[in-house]
Amino acid sequence: MFDGHVALITGGTRGIGAAITTMLAKNGVRVAAGYSKGQDAAEALQKKLTAGGAQVSVHQGRVDQMDDCARVTAEVLARFGRIDFLVNNAGITVDKTVRKMTADDWQNVLNVNLFGAFAMTKAVLEHMIERGSGRIINISSVIGETGNVGQANYAASKAGMVGFSKSLALEMSRRGITVNVVAPGFIGTEMVEQMPKAALDAVVEKIPLRRLGRPDEVARVVQFLLEDESSYITGAVYTINGGLDM
Ligand SMILES: NC(=O)c1ccc[n+]([C@@H]2O[C@H](COP(=O)([O-])OP(=O)(O)OC[C@H]3O[C@@H](n4cnc5c(N)ncnc54)[C@H](OP(=O)(O)O)[C@@H]3O)[C@@H](O)[C@H]2O)c1
Structure with missing residues (x-):
């Protein structure tokens, strides 16, 4: 399926990112996984x-720091010689209602989730343009579409990723580079497991399929979009959420 391809996955060592790293690595992709603290x-x-x-390979660096993005990109190119796939997966939440949310709460989430995707893309894009090929996948969220109490900053960052991705897909459409979005619903990772049990139970109650998703189920969608045969897909948003947005 893959033959020597190289993927850079931000936040690729925990949760959904770790599942993407694992699935791609087991299917012949050489994977560079980023992390910030872990x-x-x-x-x-x-x-x-x-x-x-x-x-x-694993690479420490903050996606919200352009210098780190450039350094990590250089490390990956030194190690593997090319980057075929970029998955902008790193993300955080700082949940508060807008009344209680500070400017820092807003800025921190927008910086990591949205600016981070821009910064990492900037670091990798010229290399992909030179090669005349590349795939970029941005991990958004169902919350970017529906909104959620206590997540105005997160929802704004994830909705922003869709507009960013579609614009980039248009700009790159004649350069052999596709850009797509995967928007998961509630997936069983530390990000979701930190929610209070009552709140999580209420969420599951609203999901038509009555369960959280698994990280490997999201990884499958990402892998599908990276396959050669998916080359006609660009500017698309793939949802995977147990029917939550119906
Ligand atoms: N879980 C869900 O239900 C769900 C649903 C929809 C969308 N998503 C999205 O899916 C993505 C992954 O979520 P997850 O649940 O797997 O999260 P997670 O388990 O909390 O993992 C987040 C990852 O992002 C990395 N990260 C955080 N801040 C960073 C920064 N400033 N620079 C570089 N890396 C950073 C973390 O690195 P460290 O390990 O070093 O901290 C970690 O690897 C996120 O974008 C999230 O918004 C998740």
């Missing part, structure tokens, strides 16, 4: 996957 998790995942014969 060095132990990063090294544990790298060890596990390389023991199974995969080629995986």
